[in-house]
Amino acid sequence: MPRAGSVAYDLERNDWNTSSLSVVVVGASGDLAKKKIFPALFALFYEGLLPPEFHVFGYARSKMSDAEFREVIASTLTCRIHARERCQEKQEEFLRRCYYSAGQYDQPASFQELNRRMGEVEGACGKPRANRMFFLSIPPNVFIAAAGGAADYCSTRTGWTRVIVEKPFGRDSASSAALGRGLAAHLREDQIYRIDHYLGKELIENLTVLRFSNLVFEPLWSRQYIRNVQIVFSENFGTEGRGGYFDQYGIMRDVIQNHLLQILALFAMEPPISLAAEDIRNEKVKVLRSMRAVALDDTVLGQYRSRMHGGRTLPGYLDDKTVPPGSLTPTFAACAMFINNARWDGVPFLLKAGKALHTRRAEIRVQFRHVPGNLYKHKFGPDLDSATNELVIRIQPKEAIYLKINNKVPGLGLQLDTTRLDLQYQSAFNQKELPDAYERLLLDVVNGDKRLFIRYDELEAAWDLFTPLLHEIESRKGGRLVGQVAT
Numbered sequence: 001m002p003r004a005g006s007v008a009y010d011l012e013r014n015d016w017n018t019s020s021l022s023v024v025v026v027g028a029s030g031d032l033a034k035k036k037i038f039p040a041l042f043a044l045f046y047e048g049l050l051p052p053e054f055h056v057f058g059y060a061r062s063k064m065s066d067a068e069f070r071e072v073i074a075s076t077l078t079c080r081i082h083a084r085e086r087c088q089e090k091q092e093e094f095l096r097r098c099y100y101s102a103g104q105y106d107q108p109a110s111f112q113e114l115n116r117r118m119g120e121v122e123g124a125c126g127k128p129r130a131n132r133m134f135f136l137s138i139p140p141n142v143f144i145a146a147a148g149g150a151a152d153y154c155s156t157r158t159g160w161t162r163v164i165v166e167k168p169f170g171r172d173s174a175s176s177a178a179l180g181r182g183l184a185a186h187l188r189e190d191q192i193y194r195i196d197h198y199l200g201k202e203l204i205e206n207l208t209v210l211r212f213s214n215l216v217f218e219p220l221w222s223r224q225y226i227r228n229v230q231i232v233f234s235e236n237f238g239t240e241g242r243g244g245y246f247d248q249y250g251i252m253r254d255v256i257q258n259h260l261l262q263i264l265a266l267f268a269m270e271p272p273i274s275l276a277a278e279d280i281r282n283e284k285v286k287v288l289r290s291m292r293a294v295a296l297d298d299t300v301l302g303q304y305r306s307r308m309h310g311g312r313t314l315p316g317y318l319d320d321k322t323v324p325p326g327s328l329t330p331t332f333a334a335c336a337m338f339i340n341n342a343r344w345d346g347v348p349f350l351l352k353a354g355k356a357l358h359t360r361r362a363e364i365r366v367q368f369r370h371v372p373g374n375l376y377k378h379k380f381g382p383d384l385d386s387a388t389n390e391l392v393i394r395i396q397p398k399e400a401i402y403l404k405i406n407n408k409v410p411g412l413g414l415q416l417d418t419t420r421l422d423l424q425y426q427s428a429f430n431q432k433e434l435p436d437a438y439e440r441l442l443l444d445v446v447n448g449d450k451r452l453f454i455r456y457d458e459l460e461a462a463w464d465l466f467t468p469l470l471h472e473i474e475s476r477k478g479g480r481l482v483g484q485v486a487t
């Protein structure tokens with residue numbers, strides 16, 4: 001999907017001559033804030049993509065002064081911008097705009113104090129309007145309290161207030177609905193931005209461009225030509241200290257129900273009537289509602305065990321000290337899903353995700369049907385599948401789009417081989433690094449662009465597809481895992 005414009009802040013929606021922007025990171029002492037949010041904000045600032053009067057406020061229970069907070073942020077800025085020209089100078093400028101306020105997530109007085117500090121800083125910059133963006137980077141048990149604190153005591157009176165919510169958005173349909181009601185008690189839907197960072201990845205942003213701006217793909221995009229679609233996520237590292245969170249959720253909730261299902265919806269949707277957020281989200285939700293819930297018979301689950309690699313013993317899931325002993329939580333899952341509509345009837349969408357596998361990779365693999373009455377059939381031997389055309393969209397690493405085709409090997413004989421039409425991003429676009437997904441998504445929130453955020457009804461439809469299976473698995477033997485496999 002093309003961006004609304006190449007400029008950073010959209011003057012049609014935000015007049016930065018008369019307004020300021022404050023970004024509040026709630027849970028500023030945490031892992032996500034340090035790993036993703038601060039580096040992304042700095043990258044946007046470095047690129048000149050944030051408005052002139054821009055400030056960052058950290059909020060968490062940990063006690064810190066502004067100076068200590070700036071040190072924490074400075075230690076996180078080893079991001080993609082690090083080696084760039086004038087990075088040090090820009091960092092110092094960025095850090096001068098950062099403030100910290102300690103407080104509890106459920107205490108009005110703490111949020112009132114945050115509001116007072118924000119007002120002070122915003123007031124000093126002399127702009128009559130103040131816009132505020134909150135990123136709730138905290139565990140789910142304090143989501144609602146913090147959303148309430150931010151909305152009820154820190155909403156701006158002169159501009160917009162927007163709140164970014166991180167996954168997990170509940171554990172099943174009922175808890176997600178409860179979370180939705182909790183948020184709705186404090187915020188309007190148009191203020192809530194449910195982030196799924198996979199939607200901010202470059203190749204996912206490109207998916208609709210590929211489909212809808214090339215004549216060659218869209219006519220093939222249906223059951224008539226596509227045999228199956230595989231959406232694959234694998235990581236070559238395990239939970240590594242995040243077991244406390246992960247064990248409560250498992251790979252289905254952590255990756256498949258959100259990241260992979262969102263990719264599926266974008267991949268399979270009908271052409272939207274425009275690129276407007278609601279038109280795109282209307283089409284995505286139709287796909288989700290046309291799907292049948294995942295069946296246990298169509299699912300494989302597993303958990304990684306310890307294994308040897310390069311002379312080293314890699315820990316198993318249960319060796320992670322943050323994982324409860326004897327846990328049956330799946331770290332690997334594969335499931336076949338089906339869309340009951342005219343375009344996709346009978347085509348399996350295989351969603352696979354696993355931690356601590358051999359490689360780190362995320363990709364979409366589209367396998368086409370065999371060529372009817374293929375004149376060269378005898379050249380392929382008995383395994384016609386090896387001659388299947390396949391379109392691969394590699395989301396990460398080494399972003400690429402390639403199409404496997406059958407081709408004559410040059411020379412006098414008639415030998416066929418499978419080769420690739422290959423678009424490798426690094427060489428094609430001469431770009432050493434792509435912006436991180438959080439950069440794109442944070443900028444979208446600043447611009448009020450919701451195309452890449454999850455609407456409430458999409459979330460509801462997504463949980464409806466997985467809740468029966470998750471409940472069935474968890475009711476078996478009081479555990480969460482059906483089978484155990486070594487990676």
Ligand SMILES: NC(=O)C1=CN([C@@H]2O[C@H](COP(=O)(O)OP(=O)(O)OC[C@H]3O[C@@H](n4cnc5c(N)ncnc54)[C@H](OP(=O)(O)O)[C@@H]3O)[C@@H](O)[C@H]2O)C=CC1
Nearest residue numbers: 027029030031032033060061062137138139140166167168
């Ligand atoms: N880390 C990641 O890679 C990803 C995280 N997420 C989601 O983002 C959110 C933040 O993640 P992450 O930064 O890893 O989380 P953390 O566990 O690091 O928690 C963030 C902050 O919240 C406070 N906190 C932690 N536990 C509790 C608790 N039980 N009660 C109240 N406050 C608590 C702590 O701050 P203090 O004690 O100072 O108040 C902590 O620094 C979560 O919802 C997570 O699921 C989503 C995708 C990826």
Ligand SMILES: O=C1O[C@H](COP(=O)(O)O)[C@@H](O)[C@H](O)[C@H]1O
Nearest residue numbers: 167197235254255259362396437
């Ligand atoms: O949301 C999550 O995503 C990460 C993978 O993100 P990536 O951008 O590094 O591919 C995953 O490790 C984590 O378990 C999950 O919560």
